[in-house]
Amino acid sequence: MKVMPLLRRLLFACLACVCLAAAAEPITVLYPRAEADDDKRSEYGVALLQLALAKAGDKYRVELSPTRMQQNRAIAEIQSGAGRVDIIGTMTSAERESKLLPVRIPMSRGLIGWRIGLLRADHKDMLREVRSLEDLKRFSAAQGHDWPDLQILRHSGLTVYPVAVYNGLFGMLKAGRMDWVPRSVNEIWAEAERHPGLAIDPYIVLHYPTADYFFVNRNNPELAENVRQGLEAALADGSFSQLFYSHYGALIQRARLDQRLVIELPNPLLTPQTPLERKELWLSEDDLKHRR
Numbered sequence: 001m002k003v004m005p006l007l008r009r010l011l012f013a014c015l016a017c018v019c020l021a022a023a024a025e026p027i028t029v030l031y032p033r034a035e036a037d038d039d040k041r042s043e044y045g046v047a048l049l050q051l052a053l054a055k056a057g058d059k060y061r062v063e064l065s066p067t068r069m070q071q072n073r074a075i076a077e078i079q080s081g082a083g084r085v086d087i088i089g090t091m092t093s094a095e096r097e098s099k100l101l102p103v104r105i106p107m108s109r110g111l112i113g114w115r116i117g118l119l120r121a122d123h124k125d126m127l128r129e130v131r132s133l134e135d136l137k138r139f140s141a142a143q144g145h146d147w148p149d150l151q152i153l154r155h156s157g158l159t160v161y162p163v164a165v166y167n168g169l170f171g172m173l174k175a176g177r178m179d180w181v182p183r184s185v186n187e188i189w190a191e192a193e194r195h196p197g198l199a200i201d202p203y204i205v206l207h208y209p210t211a212d213y214f215f216v217n218r219n220n221p222e223l224a225e226n227v228r229q230g231l232e233a234a235l236a237d238g239s240f241s242q243l244f245y246s247h248y249g250a251l252i253q254r255a256r257l258d259q260r261l262v263i264e265l266p267n268p269l270l271t272p273q274t275p276l277e278r279k280e281l282w283l284s285e286d287d288l289k290h291r292r
Contacts, residue, residue: 026061029053029086029223032074033064035166040190044247045089048107049214051243052230059226070166072146075100081217087227091212093148093269101218104275105231106211108186110282111248113210113267115149115182116255117201118192120174124199127180133157133263136204139179142169148269152208153182156265170195182206185255186248205257208265211274235280257288 031049034042046062053060065085069077077085079099089107090096119126130136137157143150145162153160161178163169169181174197183191185205192200216224234240275281 026059029060029062030065030084031062032069032077032085032088033067035068035070039166041187042089044186044243045107045212045214047243047247048231048234048240049087049089049227051234051239052214052227054230055233055237055239056226056230060223070146071144075146075215078215078217081219086220087214087216087223089212089214091148091210092271092274093151094271095269096148096215097271097273099218100215101221101224102213102215103224103227103231104211104213104273105228105235106275106281107214108184108212108248109244109287110209110211111186111252112184112212113208114185114255114257114288115206115208116185116188116260117180117204118170118173118183118188119180119199119201120176121197121199123179124201125203127201127203130204130263131261133265136263142172142178142181144169148210149182151269152210152265152267153206155268170198173198185251185257189251189254202256203261204263205255205260206263206265208267209270209274209276210267252288258285 029049031042031046034040046064050062053062065074067084069085071088071090074085074088075090075096078088091112092102096102117127126139127136133156137159140159140161141153142161142163143153144166145164150160150162163172170191172178173181174195180201188200192198214224214227216227231240234243
């Protein structure tokens with residue numbers, strides 16, 4: 001019996017099994033961990049990313065980064081390609097699209113551009129008499145220092161203070177450092193519940209066209225393409241819409257957007273590549289009255 005050829009065949013077979021097992025092991029994709037334990041803003045983004053990658057074939061596994069990160073740090077980490085974060089879901093801007101590779105399918109269908117005022121509870125009727133952008137300019141606002149909203153609101157002539165830390169917004173508002181904080185429909189209700197002493201304005205809503213995208217390092221087009229394919233598949237089979245409304249349907253209804261004064265603002269940060277022509281990617285007026 002020829003022992004060596006048999007051993008070689010066994011060795012090759014073992015190596016083949018190891019290679020197959022390695023090939024089947026999903027690639028870990030790191031998504032930035034939220035800034036605080038009570039910050040739930042990233043939950044929908046993580047769920048949508050998991051859905052998209054599952055639709056694309058389960059090649060990837062989503063995990064949260066070991067370290068908590070603010071937006072600007074997470075963007076810098078992805079741009080560096082150091083591997084501490086691989087992907088983020090956040091609002092787009094021309095600057096962000098120049099630094100990172102966007103997947104141009106709006107994660108929240110433009111809902112992030114519908115902004116309601118968070119106020120001190122003892123000033124809950126402060127915006128009752130506002131009828132125009134000019135009226136609104138009498139009041140000071142605040143936004144995160146690294147949020148595109150800061151530039152969008154300032155572009156329309158509003159007084160907006162930059163705040164370095166997300167949770168600092170609420171303490172500064174309570175302390176009267178600013179009059180109000182415009183927050184998106186998909187964020188404001190949870191924030192008001194977490195911060196007693198704050199109230200939600202019932203009278204107006206700001207709207208500007210914008211999108212939140214998934215962004216990856218520009219040298220990782222394979223991940224971007226897998227996410228894009230998965231999102232397209234989820235759009236086609238209805239699972240994208242189902243996930244969206246399971247997270248935000250009740251909040252849209254609660255916001256009563258069709259009963260508020262809408263103040264439209266331009267967005268100077270949008271790029272020509274924004275897929276505004278794909279109507280199925282954006283909320284319609286009927287969607288904003290959704291009762292699911």
